[in-house]
Amino acid sequence: MLMHSYEGVHQQETKMAKNEVKLIGYWGSPAALRVEWALKLKGVEYEYIDEDLPNKSPFLLQCNPVYKKLPVLVHDGKPLAESLVIIEYIDETWSSENPILPQDPYERAMARFWAKFAEDKCVPTTVGVFSKLGEEQEKCTKEARENLKTLETALKGRKFFGGETIGFVDIAVGWLGYWIRIVEEIVGINLLEEETMPLLSAWVQDFLDVALVKERLPPRDKLLQLNKGFREQMIASST
Amino acid sequence: MLMHSYEGVHQQETKMAKNEVKLIGYWGSPAALRVEWALKLKGVEYEYIDEDLPNKSPFLLQCNPVYKKLPVLVHDGKPLAESLVIIEYIDETWSSENPILPQDPYERAMARFWAKFAEDKCVPTTVGVFSKLGEEQEKCTKEARENLKTLETALKGRKFFGGETIGFVDIAVGWLGYWIRIVEEIVGINLLEEETMPLLSAWVQDFLDVALVKERLPPRDKLLQLNKGFREQMIASST
Numbered sequence A, B: 001m002l003m004h005s006y007e008g009v010h011q012q013e014t015k016m017a018k019n020e021v022k023l024i025g026y027w028g029s030p031a032a033l034r035v036e037w038a039l040k041l042k043g044v045e046y047e048y049i050d051e052d053l054p055n056k057s058p059f060l061l062q063c064n065p066v067y068k069k070l071p072v073l074v075h076d077g078k079p080l081a082e083s084l085v086i087i088e089y090i091d092e093t094w095s096s097e098n099p100i101l102p103q104d105p106y107e108r109a110m111a112r113f114w115a116k117f118a119e120d121k122c123v124p125t126t127v128g129v130f131s132k133l134g135e136e137q138e139k140c141t142k143e144a145r146e147n148l149k150t151l152e153t154a155l156k157g158r159k160f161f162g163g164e165t166i167g168f169v170d171i172a173v174g175w176l177g178y179w180i181r182i183v184e185e186i187v188g189i190n191l192l193e194e195e196t197m198p199l200l201s202a203w204v205q206d207f208l209d210v211a212l213v214k215e216r217l218p219p220r221d222k223l224l225q226l227n228k229g230f231r232e233q234m235i236a237s238s239t
Helices: A002-006 A030-042 A058-063 A083-093 A105-131 A134-155 A168-187 A198-209 A220-238 B002-006 B030-042 B058-063 B083-093 B105-131 B134-155 B168-187 B198-209 B220-238
Strands: A021-025 A047-050 A072-075 A078-081 B021-025 B047-050 B072-075 B078-081
Touching: A021 A030, A021 A058, A030 A083, A030 A168, A058 A072, A058 A078, A072 A083, A078 A083, A078 B105, A083 A168, A083 B105, A105 A134, A105 A168, A105 A220, A105 B078, A105 B083, A134 A168, A134 A198, A168 A198, A168 A220, B021 B030, B021 B058, B030 B083, B030 B168, B058 B072, B058 B078, B072 B083, B078 B083, B083 B168, B105 B134, B105 B168, B105 B220, B134 B168, B134 B198, B168 B198, B168 B220
Parallel strands: A021 A047, B021 B047
Antiparallel strands: A021 A072, A072 A078, B021 B072, B072 B078
């Protein structure tokens, strides 16, 4: 029993049918969305459980006692948290279908490097543009644009970060393209400019046009309303 | 040529002999230290280049234009940054010797989960204990202890996080055990208490006793002096 070794995190193995897959998500969560894209890419059948936030279910708390957050993938009764960790797990477990990470070790490392760069640099500065005001917002806007331009360099000569088809970086970062357009509408700043970042702008459109990506995108209007609410809360709590 | 695809980061391939390995590090850098442990574990021959910080060398800036920071591994002329990404690359490239990550996908995912937990939770709160004063320091101390206790749960029934031998989590987190004792001496707080965290305390000692780990540890007194200087700078810049 694998569970035994890490029982601190995953104390309770859930009784499930062999190979059964459940995903605990939330319709407005980018991290849950990217796990869904990975599952769809692999053609994995799964049960999707939408959490009623902020009222977290006992099942979520049981499956992720360390962070108490979603998404959580439960496979064969064994729960797993952290979306990028889950995506690598999906790639290794259903390894015969549509590879998510490249096969070559150096290319794999570069994919991990860029996914981490987006997570550590592009996301926080974009959130800053969304949640700050005045000079702080201007500073974040400048930094976010610089980071996005750096990210764009990895697209040179490629349609997707994964090459001709979507891969790890696309799945990890793709939601940001959808969110950025919503952030831009809410705050009235053109963050990802087509003139200065033509490759990244085209990639956003190409990625969102991929059938399996498009079919799981949350409705734009609903997401806009949700994020307007988030912005009001963030500004209220910082003033 | 792999370099082509990501030339934004790695514009200049360095001319090197086939399979030549260089590591750009700094004697007091935990991130460089863990890459060295991984190379030693695999028995990889490498040239170690110690940077003269804060005067970064042109070679470092050429190899890591995105972050301009060390460590950087250069293998066959191809540079790679981000220590945990480098360690996975080392494991995949020299795959026949001493596996660093487990073979089973779920165990691999759990190793990545815990390495990330330590990085995201244990490290920042420990740095807080080291760099803050008064109430802020007390808050960080409480949080750091809670995070370390959570990390300890992954050691239940195991000598090392990797089992009977050291693995990914040990290599990723091991430096923290060495640094924590130095932090404790500098700030006069017993952070990792033997009574409340017996497994983690024993692990620190066991890990630091592993021959290949011990032989690359920076001298304690020199590291103490370096970190005393860091603390003074951090406190000065926050007041």
